[in-house]
Amino acid sequence: MGTVYALFVGIDDYPAPQRGLRGAVNDVEAAAGLLGALGQGPFEPLFLRNGEATTDGVVAAVRDHLGAAGPGDTALFWFSGHGTDYEAVLPLHRRTEATGRYQALVCADSPREGGRPLVDKELGRLLDAVAERGAHVAAVLDCCFSGGATRTSAAAGLTARYAPPAAWWDAPCAQRGPAEGTGTPTARHVLLAAGRLDQLSYERDFAGVPHGVFTHALLEALRAAGPGATYRDVLAAAHCAVQTERADQHPVLFPPTPGGPADRPFLGGAVTRGRDPHLLRHGPHGWEVDCxxxxxxxxxxxxxxxxxxxxxxxxxxxxxxxxxxxxxxxxxxxxxxxxxxxAHPVALSALALPPTRVRIETPDGSAAARGAAALLRDAIGSAGPGGGPAPLLRLTGDPASAPGHLLRVAVSSKRGAGLEAGVLRRDGSAAVPPLPLDGPEDARRVADCLCHLTRWHQLLTLDNPSSPLKDLVRVEILPWTYAGPWSSDRPSPVLPEGSGEIVCRYGHSPAGRPQEPWLSIRLHNRSATRTLWCVLLNLTDSHAAHSDLYPGHFIGPGRTGFALDDRPVAMSVPARRARPGAEARDWLKLIVAEGELNTVPFHLPPWNPDSSGDRGAHRPGADTVLRLTPPGRDDRDLAEARPRAPGEWTTRTIPLRTIIPGGN
Known part of the structure; x- marks a missing residue:
């Protein structure tokens, strides 16, 4: 490990009329002592205390002391003192400052006539200049970046680290701020700040010694962190400790992008992983996960x-x-x-799937229909394990306010004798053909149908939108050519039409008969470093789901996996529906994970109204929890297994429509 060049700036003694602080110098001395003891390489600290910490002195120390850091070294800037904000002056800055105000550090001479603060963008440019030389750069700021605040504390024993702006403070010098017309440059350093741009930060006594609330929490988190703890890990633990003290102070990590500087070990080292899926931490309300x-x-x-x-x-x-x-x-x-x-890294390992709301309607209002509706309510109330309520279904009386998935069951007389149940989607379209409803056995079959449709819909809508794996695996769909998908005349990918669906149309064989379209489907891992596990589900309009196309394998960085082992995928309309103008719908569901998943819950047979079912059993179609864990010995459906702890996962859904041209 290289040298850590650290600049510690602590200011308690501010000139009148600015109110002084008591814990800023304690902060930087405690931080230097702890980091020096924890460090694994040379540690070169420089202190600027109180009157030494003028604005020009801080700027010079950043350039000269931190600027000595080179490739393999770490440069750390730690500031404890007052912060401030004031109205942006230049038109460019009024556009680029999100709050319309400058945020700045108040140095020892800033409150004096003619003094100036150190504006955050000026500091950012200085730190990024150090990073351009190859050093890893981090900043810790324990001060206020508050708008419209006062110097008084909102609670006994707490002092806000805020200084009101001086009348003579002007815009940052041109060479120190962002260049005109270029906007704000991308930060090359990682920042841990005591609070948001509109919040106060505080100091108070801890066991008789004054410290900043954020600094005290951050140092405690560093003491408790194990080897290799990242900035994100440490900040998450400190955040909870600060929130326990002050619910209105929220420490900030920037930039928060997964796999970036925030996921490097504290004070340097390579990013060995992207962001852990989520972090478990203890906050003011007990244990919580940031999801x-x-x-x-x-x-x-x-x-x-x-x-x-x-x-x-x-x-x-x-x-x-x-x-x-x-x-x-x-x-x-x-x-x-x-x-x-x-803060403890955790991954989502079991997901309680949302139930479907069911509205039972009797359009004709007949006594027979009302009786059949009562039978269906009883069947839903006993369709779960052990004869309890169906866990996947919730009866509702108000379909307009029902969240998520909604199914409507219209009970009415059918042609001839008897009653039938029309199972409808929210928009009134039929989900399945009408089902007879003439007795308790029919009611149980309708309840089974509702459970089956719910499970299918849960697979269709399964998503994890915040995952850093999002879009790392690209699904490419090509027309199949007999020369193979890698030939030089490989056709262009099939793109979605205006409806958002990929539409595949039948052609004609040499004999003039309709010819189903053939596709080549490939999964390309675009990551440069991650080996990712993928499964490609096919969800059909018969409410089935299977993984026959790509049952689950690891794909290396930059490598490609092919559906059906590079054989053509035939898109067809079922024979019983095959006629001019007919169509069929499929949904390709890609699931990407860091480790192998159990695919058994992803399989669902087509809905068959004549099947007897196995009501009350813990079959995949009746389970309300999807377990995102590696397969066990009895349910493995892959030839190769790599047991791993739960990791990050994501999904993507691609709708397809297959059409036989002709008809009206």
């Missing part, structure tokens, strides 16, 4: 949703979801107690 509704986690009935620790352990360490919020999930460890001082 919520905005990330695609279902909020209704999360019972059964679990995350598993990705770090090696003798036995899986699981936390179960209790409540899902917009940005996080409150969880409960199952049979173990995590270290509260640390």
């Amino acid at each position: 919520g509704r905005v990330h695609g986690l279902y909020g209704d009935d999360p019972d059964g949703t679990e995350f598993t620790l990705t770090a090696p352990a003798a036995a899986p360490r699981v936390v179960r979801v209790r409540t899902v919020h917009a940005d996080r999930a409150e969880v409960e460890p199952v049979g173990w107690e995590p270290d509260r001082r640390r």
Whole structure:
């Protein structure tokens, strides 16, 4: 490991009338002591305390001291003191500053007549210049970046690290800010800040010694972190500690992009992995995972949703979801107690699938229809394991307000004698042909149908939109040529039409008969470093799902996997429907994961109204929890197995429509 060049700036003594601080110098001295003890290589600290920390002095120290860092070295800038903001002056800056204001560090001479603050963009340019020489650069800022704040504390014992702007502060010098017309450059350093741009940060006494709340939390997180802990890991743990102190102070990590500087080990080292799927941490409300509704986690009935620790352990360490919020999930460890001082990497290992809302309607209002509807309600109420309620279904009386998937069952008289149940989608279209509903056995069959359609819909809509694996595997669909897909005259990929679907049309054979279209389907891993496991499901309009096209294999970086082992994929309309003007729909569902998944839950037979079913059994079609874990010995459907801890996963869905031309 190279040398760590560290610049520690701590300012307690500000000139009047600015209010002074008590914990800033303590912050930088404690930080230097801890980092020096934890370091594995040479450590070169430089301190600027109080009056030494003028704006020009800080700028010079960044250029000269941190600028000595080269390839393989680390440059660290740590500032504890007052922060400020003030209105952007130049027209360009009013456009490029998201708040319309400059955010800045208040140096020792900034409040004096003629002094100036160190604006964040000027500091960013200085740090990026160091990074351009090949050094890894990090900054820790424990100060306010607040708008419209005051110097008074909102709580006893807490002091805000905020200084009001001076009347003479002007725009940053041209050579120090972003060049005109270029916008804001991309940061080449990683930043850990005490709070958001519109928030105060605070200091208080800890065991009689004043410190910044953020610095104290960050140093505690560093002490508890194991080897190789990343900036993201440490910031997540510090965030929870700060939130316990001040719910209105939210530490910030920038840039947060997975696989970037935030995922390097603290004070340097190569990115050995992308962002862990999610982080488990202890916050003011107990244990939580940084995954919520905005990330695609279902909020209704999360019972059964679990995350598993990705770090090696003798036995899986699981936390179960209790409540899902917009940005996080409150969880409960199952049979173990995590270290509260640390953030723990976890992956989603079991997902409670959302139920379908069912609306039962009797359009004709007859007594017979109402009686049959009551039979169906009873069947749904006893269609689950052990004769309990069907876990995949929820009855609703208000279809307009029902979230997610909705099925309507219209009970009415059929031609001739008896009653029938029309199973309809939200838009009123038929999901399956009408089913008889003349007694308890028919009602159970309708309930089974509703469960089957729900399970199929869950597979169709399964997604993990926040995954860093998103779009790493490209699905390419080509017309099949007998010369093979790698010939020099390989045709262009088939692209979606205006409807968003890929449309495949029958042609004609030499004998003049309709000829089904043949396709070549390939999965290309665009990652330069990751070997990814892929399975390609085919969901059909007969409400079946299977993985025959690509049953699940690992694809290396830059490599390609072919559906059906590079044989043509025939897109056909079922024989019983094959006539001019007929069509069939398929949905290709790509699932990409870091490790092998159990594919048994992804298989579903076509809906068959004549099948007897096995009500109450824990079959894949009736399970309400999708377990995203490696296959076991009894359910493995791959020749090769690579057992791994739960990892990141994502999906992509491609709709296809196959048409036989002709008809009206």
